[in-house]
Structure formats: C-alpha cells, structure tokens
Amino acid sequence: MTDIKQRILPRVQKPARYTGGEWGEVKKDKKDVRVRVAFCFPDTYEIGMSNVGMRILYGVMNQMEGVWCERVFAPWGDMEAAMRQHNLPLWALESQDPVGDFDMIAFTIGYEMAYSNILNMLSLAGVPLHARERQDLKNMVFAGGVCAFNPEPLADFIDFFSLGEGEDSTVEIVSLYDRAKTEGWSKDAFLHAAAKIPGVYVPSFYRHEYNPDGTLAAVVPLEGAPETVTKRIVEDLDSAYFPTKMIVPSTEIVHDRANLEVFRGCIRGCRFCQAGFSCRPVRKKSPEVLYRQAVETLAHSGNNEITISSLSTSDYRGLKELTDALIPYCADNKINLSVPSLRADNFSRELMEKLQTVRKSGLTFAPEAGTQRLRDVINKNLTEEEILNTCTQAFSGGWNSVKLYFMLGLPTETDEDVLGIAELVYKIIQAWKENAVNKKRGLRVHVATAYFVPKPHTPFQWEKQITPQEYLRRCKLLKSHFYSKSIEYDYHSPDLSRLEAVFARGDRRLGPVLEAAVASGARLDGWDEYFDYAKWFDAFRACGVDESFYTTRGYGEDELLPWDAIDVGVSKKFLLRERHRAYEGLVTPDCRHGCAGCGANQLLQEVACDA
Amino acid sequence: MLRALFEKTGNAVYLSHLDLMRLFQRAFKRAGLPLTHTQGFNPRPSVSIALPLSLGMESHCELLDFSLEGEIPDYGELRDRLNEKLVEGVRILRVYQDGEKLKNLALLQCRLTLEYDGGIPQNAVEKLEALFSRDSLTVEKKGKNGVSDQDIVPLLRRISFEAESGTELGIDAWAHCQNPSLNPMQLVAAIRKYAPELSPDFVRCCRMEIFTEQEEVFR
Incomplete structure (x- = not known):
C-alpha cells in the first residue's frame, strides 16, 4: 500500500516542493550525525529557495562534522489541509523525517508577515508553540534574519535569536549545542552559555515592564544577561564561507538563478530603509574572489543565469572590473548576466547596453516620493533630472515601458507631494512623446504606491503611520490626476502594510495576538489568496490590543523602544540626528562624500568601513 | 540528433514536463556537454521530450532528443556523464543516434x-x-x-x-x-x-x- 504522503502528493499543487531530492542537496548518514537542524523558512518553497542567506547557512552548518542541516518550508494551503486531515506532521525535505525529531529548529525571518507561518509551522510539526513549554534541550527553536532586529513580538515562541550575519555565529551556536547534548546539559544551562556568544539574544532573560499609558517603562536584564546585544558581522567577505555547491531546485522558484553578492551594507542612507542602516558597515568582496565564485557556482549548478546582487550595485567599486571579466565568460557559456539595482548614471547605461540580456522593456525607478522636497526629507538622492535624462535616452533607444515605485504616507507628506507624482509621470510621458522612435508601439507607465511602514533602526523609527483611510484618500487623489491611457496605477491595499507596521515596531504584548490569529487560521499572510485582515482584527480585539498604539500613535523620542536592547551598530543618536535633518529638509550626502558618523564602523576591528 | 531513453521513477515523478526540460538543460551544462541552441532572437537549448508525462506517473520508456556542440563522446560515456549530474529518479538507460521518427x-x-x-x-x-x-x-x-x-x-x-x-x-x-x-x-x-x-x-x-x-x- 502506498503510504499516505505519497497518496497526497499527486493531489496537491506543485508536489515537487515537498519531496526534496534536488541536485546539490546534502544527505548524511544519521549514524554520523550528532546534531540535526531543521532549517525552516517561514514561507513557501519557491520563496525560501530564492533566499541567499538560507543557502549560505545551509552550507555553513552542513560543512560541520557531526551536524546535518535540512530544509523545511511552509506548505501551501492544499497541502496543509491534507496534512491536518491525515495527522501528517511537517517534515524536512532531505530525510523526510518529522521536524519534531530534530535537535534544533531554526528560522530565518526577513518579513513580518511571515510570523504567522512560524507559529503555523511549529503547530504543523507538533512542537509546542511557547518556548517555556519546551523544557528539554530537544526542539531548541532559534531565529535570525532582519526581523530579529526587533524580536519582541516573537519573544514568547523563540528560545533565542541570532542577530546579524550568521556565517561565524551559527557555527559557534551549533557547536555549543553539540557539546550541551553530548554532556547532557539542561535547556537552561544551554541558554545561559548561548547568551555569552556575541550576537545571541535570549528573550526570556529580559523582563519588559510597562507604564500606565502602555509605553515601555523598562527592559530589565535577568540572570546576568547583557544590557544590549550587538549584531554579528563578517569583517572580511573574501575569506568568509560561501557555498559554491548550492542546491539547484528541480522545480521553478521565484529567483531561479545563481546569485553573486558583491558587497554588504549601503552608503546611501535613505531614511525609510531598514536594510540600508541595519546592514552597515559597508564591506566589499573583491572582483577576483567574486569571479572565481561565479565560475564555480555556475559550473556546479548548470544555471543559465546569474545575477549580481547588493543593496545598490552601482556603488560597488569593483563593478567594472567584475563585469569586464564576467561578460565574456557568460557570453562563451551562454549564460545571462543580470545586474539589477543600478543607478541612473552613465556607467550603468553603458553596462546595460553591454548586457544583451536586458530586454527593451524594463526600466524601473524608485523615486519613492513625488517632489524634490520630499525626496530630500527621505534622503533619496535621485533627482527628477536624472530620471528624465535616463528616460529620454531610453526612449530614443527604443524602450517603451517604465515602472515607477513610490510610497505614500511619508513623514511631512502633503497633497502637493502626492500630486508631484502625477506631475513627474506627465513629464515622463512628455519625454516619450518628444523622443520615442516608434510611437505606434505606445508607452506604458506603470506606477505603484506602497503604504509607508516605519521600521526599527531607521531615522523614521519614531514616525506615525498615516491611517488606512488617509492612505486611501491619497491614493484616490493621485488616481484622479492620472488621465493618460498610458498609465497603469496600482496601490496596495492598506491592511497588509498596517499589520506589517504593527509587528515591525511591536512588543511582547503581540505574542498572544499572533497566537490567536494563527489559531483562527491566519497564515501565508504575504499571499493575497490567504491574507484575511478580519482574523487579525478579531485577534487584536480578543487580546485587548489596539493596533493604533503601534501605527498611528508614533513613538516619542525619549520613549524606551522595544528594540533598544538590540544594537545593529548604527547609534540611536545618529538616527535621531537624521530624523531632525529630515524635518529640516536637509539631505545627508552618501558615505563616500564624508562619513556621517552612524557608528557602524565600530563593529569592525580588522578592516575599515568600505563606504 | 541524438536520442536518450530514460526512466522517471520515485520522487522524480512529481517533476513537471517543464521542470524536466530545465533539469536536463542544467545537467548537460553541469556535465560539460554543451547543447546546440536554436537560431533566432532568443536562442534556446535544443532538447525535447516526446510525449509529455503526466505529473505523478512513472515511466521506463521516456525519450529525450538533443544535439551537442563539438565532439560527441562515446554514447556509453555520454550516458554515464549525464547520469552523474542528474537527480535521483531520472536515469538515462541508453543513448543512441538515428532514432525512429516520432510520428x-x-x-x-x-x-x-x-x-x-x-x-x-x-x-x-x-x-x-x-x-x-x-x-x-x-x-x-x-x-x-x-x-x-x-x-x-x-x-x-x-x-x-x-x-x-x-x-x-x-x-x-x-x-x-x-x-x-x-x-x-x-x-x-x-x-x-x-x-x-x-x-x-x-x-x-x-x-x-x-x-x-x-x-x-x-x-
């Protein structure tokens, strides 16, 4: 008789997501394994397998003797229903063993809307949700990723967090666990020892106290825990572990290509951007190392596409040297090279022409705000002139489609700024009318606005989010000023961004909300097919939590913030100064025009900040 | 034009026709066996599989047609080199030339x-x-x-x-x-x-x- 899992697989969508068996997956003999890690990505296979961080840490753990790290992804709804119907617990892909059998259960979290998936995956694994209910060393749940920079909403569920880049710290953590398991330590003894590893934050070692008005009164470290925990970074990326033998999915994923990360950190300082601050300081990889890793990765994977990635690739000093070497290699081997995240400068235009892969349709800008005034406030130093120049050149070269991304609800935004978006769009249409080589093909301008979400560890971490009603009013105002048929305007529904804002700046009182929402069926919130704000609305009411406390209220500058115990390297003083400069409309030049003193360079001991 | 007779068993039965095409293209690259590409604006590697198999079905008689650039190794070696770079469940049984017309x-x-x-x-x-x-x-x-x-x-x-x-x-x-x-x-x-x-x-x-x-x- 065919077992139940094999009977379910033919009935669900994209069953290859659940079977493992891809090229490059790591299998080990269980008798040689002392520590088994279930590395969970709290979203579907297609999203998770596109995550470079997970691929790196999978390699890091599997190169450790005696350690076997396997992958786990969130099942799609059809599979989840079948699993629950047949009491089939969540399994890891490589061994197909239940996650509940594993020593350690790790999560990498890059998006707040994945929180429900974390709880749902633990529930599907049959692992108790609350950290305090898991009393043994077994099923130790830990988490990392950018969301760990404000871990408080997850404090009830996760035993400890690993902050920052995990190439080194993960080895230290898993080695410690190996020792603890061999020597038969208690969970408590392990957590005490783990808290001594730099970058490890154990939430149960901190007590949060609140004022009568609901704001945070104190974060009290217990049992000798450090007052602040500083994120880890890898100083020298050239010598850092990088797996060139990666898993090649057998089925289609979102980013189905090799990925070459050229540097970490960002020199730009856009005031809304969490990655731009929390990933500092700037550290580069050398073009020689990158070229070697690219060739090795491509030869092992058989991929026919490679992409260069970073937060702002034009700021990579070795870009010319690297692309000069890669372009001929890729041409000889019929590999597409893509270079996204380029700024609209001359070198980029030349590079785009050299890259044959650029189809004559994709021109994308993220001005984020419609007027220069507001772009100065958010420190997005992309000028109207740059946009129009690039568009003009592109239109005369045959391009006929532009995508523009904006945010609504930015600090100090007025209706004039909102309508500035429409004006910019009309100038672009005008530029097309004057420069297009083939007007018959028409122009398409795709405009999208997102609802601004203030994020921790940014100069806007104190800001109010505008109300959903106000956001929609601004969307409609803008829409009423788009007359041209060339314009396609999309605005996101506000509910998801409102929820994202709650959890991004949330505290421990959100734990019960999360639990209640998941209990009523919330999961896969990042997917339109599943997101249902009503479930969350009910959960907030049931737990007596007011969303607006975290969204439209705004945080006071002298208020203790839930994430104040987490140090990402950029000082609160600097963020505050940047906030004040924003309100004065003052731009802060990028780091190459002089160090602005964010403080992140103090994380470096061996090398200097490469800004 | 070369033809490979292959089988698809085990968990590989859950690979779709497109998945399988992509898998073969990458396996050829990994094995250092460059496929010829179609002419045209968007060159594609020339591989094709006769009679797409439904998801979930096993097969011991699948056919893959392809052509290689440069010198073609001995058919047995070609098969072995490819099998080394394929995933569990997809196994080439034989490589040969001048297969019968698919019609x-x-x-x-x-x-x-x-x-x-x-x-x-x-x-x-x-x-x-x-x-x-x-x-x-x-x-x-x-x-x-x-x-x-x-x-x-x-x-x-x-x-x-x-x-x-x-x-x-x-x-x-x-x-x-x-x-x-x-x-x-x-x-x-x-x-x-x-x-x-x-x-x-x-x-x-x-x-x-x-x-x-x-x-x-x-x-």
Whole structure:
C-alpha cells in the first residue's frame, strides 16, 4: 500500500516542493550525525529557495562534522489541509523525517508577515508553540534574519535569536549545542552559555515592564544577561564561507538563478530603509574572489543565469572590473548576466547596453516620493533630472515601458507631494512623446504606491503611520490626476502594510495576538489568496490590543523602544540626528562624500568601513 | 540528433514536463556537454521530450532528443556523464543516434495498480473485464477548449486485469498515444463513472513500453 504522503502528493499543487531530492542537496548518514537542524523558512518553497542567506547557512552548518542541516518550508494551503486531515506532521525535505525529531529548529525571518507561518509551522510539526513549554534541550527553536532586529513580538515562541550575519555565529551556536547534548546539559544551562556568544539574544532573560499609558517603562536584564546585544558581522567577505555547491531546485522558484553578492551594507542612507542602516558597515568582496565564485557556482549548478546582487550595485567599486571579466565568460557559456539595482548614471547605461540580456522593456525607478522636497526629507538622492535624462535616452533607444515605485504616507507628506507624482509621470510621458522612435508601439507607465511602514533602526523609527483611510484618500487623489491611457496605477491595499507596521515596531504584548490569529487560521499572510485582515482584527480585539498604539500613535523620542536592547551598530543618536535633518529638509550626502558618523564602523576591528 | 531513453521513477515523478526540460538543460551544462541552441532572437537549448508525462506517473520508456556542440563522446560515456549530474529518479538507460521518427510512435503499454485498502471487491476482475468489453465508454476530458466527452474504447488496443494481491489489482493496458492519445488515468475515470463500487482508494500508474503501430518496440 502506498503510504499516505505519497497518496497526497499527486493531489496537491506543485508536489515537487515537498519531496526534496534536488541536485546539490546534502544527505548524511544519521549514524554520523550528532546534531540535526531543521532549517525552516517561514514561507513557501519557491520563496525560501530564492533566499541567499538560507543557502549560505545551509552550507555553513552542513560543512560541520557531526551536524546535518535540512530544509523545511511552509506548505501551501492544499497541502496543509491534507496534512491536518491525515495527522501528517511537517517534515524536512532531505530525510523526510518529522521536524519534531530534530535537535534544533531554526528560522530565518526577513518579513513580518511571515510570523504567522512560524507559529503555523511549529503547530504543523507538533512542537509546542511557547518556548517555556519546551523544557528539554530537544526542539531548541532559534531565529535570525532582519526581523530579529526587533524580536519582541516573537519573544514568547523563540528560545533565542541570532542577530546579524550568521556565517561565524551559527557555527559557534551549533557547536555549543553539540557539546550541551553530548554532556547532557539542561535547556537552561544551554541558554545561559548561548547568551555569552556575541550576537545571541535570549528573550526570556529580559523582563519588559510597562507604564500606565502602555509605553515601555523598562527592559530589565535577568540572570546576568547583557544590557544590549550587538549584531554579528563578517569583517572580511573574501575569506568568509560561501557555498559554491548550492542546491539547484528541480522545480521553478521565484529567483531561479545563481546569485553573486558583491558587497554588504549601503552608503546611501535613505531614511525609510531598514536594510540600508541595519546592514552597515559597508564591506566589499573583491572582483577576483567574486569571479572565481561565479565560475564555480555556475559550473556546479548548470544555471543559465546569474545575477549580481547588493543593496545598490552601482556603488560597488569593483563593478567594472567584475563585469569586464564576467561578460565574456557568460557570453562563451551562454549564460545571462543580470545586474539589477543600478543607478541612473552613465556607467550603468553603458553596462546595460553591454548586457544583451536586458530586454527593451524594463526600466524601473524608485523615486519613492513625488517632489524634490520630499525626496530630500527621505534622503533619496535621485533627482527628477536624472530620471528624465535616463528616460529620454531610453526612449530614443527604443524602450517603451517604465515602472515607477513610490510610497505614500511619508513623514511631512502633503497633497502637493502626492500630486508631484502625477506631475513627474506627465513629464515622463512628455519625454516619450518628444523622443520615442516608434510611437505606434505606445508607452506604458506603470506606477505603484506602497503604504509607508516605519521600521526599527531607521531615522523614521519614531514616525506615525498615516491611517488606512488617509492612505486611501491619497491614493484616490493621485488616481484622479492620472488621465493618460498610458498609465497603469496600482496601490496596495492598506491592511497588509498596517499589520506589517504593527509587528515591525511591536512588543511582547503581540505574542498572544499572533497566537490567536494563527489559531483562527491566519497564515501565508504575504499571499493575497490567504491574507484575511478580519482574523487579525478579531485577534487584536480578543487580546485587548489596539493596533493604533503601534501605527498611528508614533513613538516619542525619549520613549524606551522595544528594540533598544538590540544594537545593529548604527547609534540611536545618529538616527535621531537624521530624523531632525529630515524635518529640516536637509539631505545627508552618501558615505563616500564624508562619513556621517552612524557608528557602524565600530563593529569592525580588522578592516575599515568600505563606504 | 541524438536520442536518450530514460526512466522517471520515485520522487522524480512529481517533476513537471517543464521542470524536466530545465533539469536536463542544467545537467548537460553541469556535465560539460554543451547543447546546440536554436537560431533566432532568443536562442534556446535544443532538447525535447516526446510525449509529455503526466505529473505523478512513472515511466521506463521516456525519450529525450538533443544535439551537442563539438565532439560527441562515446554514447556509453555520454550516458554515464549525464547520469552523474542528474537527480535521483531520472536515469538515462541508453543513448543512441538515428532514432525512429516520432510520428511512428503509436502505442503505449502501461501498468496501472489499483489499491483497495479494504481488499479488492468481489469479482472485480470479471466486472472490469465486462466493463471494458463494452462498445463505448465515455469520460470527461479536460482540454484546452474546456471539458469534452471522450470515448476511450476506440483508443484502447487491449486491456487485461489481474489481482496482484489481496489489495492490489493490476491493469495492463495498451493505448494509442498520438492523434488522438489516451491518458491511462482515463481508465480509472471510467471505472469511477461506470462501476463506482470498484473505485480504488489510490492508483499508481507506470509507462512500461512504447511501440509502433505494428507493435514493434519503438526506439
């Protein structure tokens, strides 16, 4: 008789997501394994397998003797229903063993809307949700990723967090666990020892106290825990572990290509951007190392596409040297090279022409705000002139489609700024009318606005989010000023961004909300097919939590913030100064025009900040 | 043009036709065997697979047509080098040149295993034999233009039934596989429609062999 899992697989969508068996997956003999890690990505296979961080840490753990790290992804709804119907617990892909059998259960979290998936995956694994209910060393749940920079909403569920880049710290953590398991330590003894590893934050070692008005009164470290925990970074990326033998999915994923990360950190300082601050300081990889890793990765994977990635690739000093070497290699081997995240400068235009892969349709800008005034406030130093120049050149070269991304609800935004978006769009249409080589093909301008979400560890971490009603009013105002048929305007529904804002700046009182929402069926919130704000609305009411406390209220500058115990390297003083400069409309030049003193360079001991 | 005979078993049955095409393209690259590319604005590697296999079905008789750039290694070596770079469940059995023209591929022999968790129903074999000796059995077919009725009897060359154990009943079916073709799972659809009491709890399906119109093995 065919077992139940094999009977379910033919009935669900994209069953290859659940079977493992891809090229490059790591299998080990269980008798040689002392520590088994279930590395969970709290979203579907297609999203998770596109995550470079997970691929790196999978390699890091599997190169450790005696350690076997396997992958786990969130099942799609059809599979989840079948699993629950047949009491089939969540399994890891490589061994197909239940996650509940594993020593350690790790999560990498890059998006707040994945929180429900974390709880749902633990529930599907049959692992108790609350950290305090898991009393043994077994099923130790830990988490990392950018969301760990404000871990408080997850404090009830996760035993400890690993902050920052995990190439080194993960080895230290898993080695410690190996020792603890061999020597038969208690969970408590392990957590005490783990808290001594730099970058490890154990939430149960901190007590949060609140004022009568609901704001945070104190974060009290217990049992000798450090007052602040500083994120880890890898100083020298050239010598850092990088797996060139990666898993090649057998089925289609979102980013189905090799990925070459050229540097970490960002020199730009856009005031809304969490990655731009929390990933500092700037550290580069050398073009020689990158070229070697690219060739090795491509030869092992058989991929026919490679992409260069970073937060702002034009700021990579070795870009010319690297692309000069890669372009001929890729041409000889019929590999597409893509270079996204380029700024609209001359070198980029030349590079785009050299890259044959650029189809004559994709021109994308993220001005984020419609007027220069507001772009100065958010420190997005992309000028109207740059946009129009690039568009003009592109239109005369045959391009006929532009995508523009904006945010609504930015600090100090007025209706004039909102309508500035429409004006910019009309100038672009005008530029097309004057420069297009083939007007018959028409122009398409795709405009999208997102609802601004203030994020921790940014100069806007104190800001109010505008109300959903106000956001929609601004969307409609803008829409009423788009007359041209060339314009396609999309605005996101506000509910998801409102929820994202709650959890991004949330505290421990959100734990019960999360639990209640998941209990009523919330999961896969990042997917339109599943997101249902009503479930969350009910959960907030049931737990007596007011969303607006975290969204439209705004945080006071002298208020203790839930994430104040987490140090990402950029000082609160600097963020505050940047906030004040924003309100004065003052731009802060990028780091190459002089160090602005964010403080992140103090994380470096061996090398200097490469800004 | 070269042809590879390969099998698709185990978890590889969940790879779609497109997945499999991509898998082969990458396996050739990994093996250092450059495929020729189609001419044109958007060159594509020249690989093609005859008779796309439905998701979930096993096969021991799949055909992959391809052509290589440069010097072509010995066929045995070519097979081994590719097998080293493929995933579990996809295995090349033979590589050869000058395969028969695909238009002469006419028949497919497949094996269906019907699983009855509570035991095979009484007289199931006889009832099925009687059912499939009817002149016509129409079942719904989902095509590009929506749902239509398909009569499966004219598309079946022969069919036989056999109880393999107390709970598994085997069907050996020879069906037309081109112009028009019969998806073997349609046999199960017919059972569910005309003899619902014989509906199995689960069905496994495997392509065993392919033949020409004259019932000679097709290669």
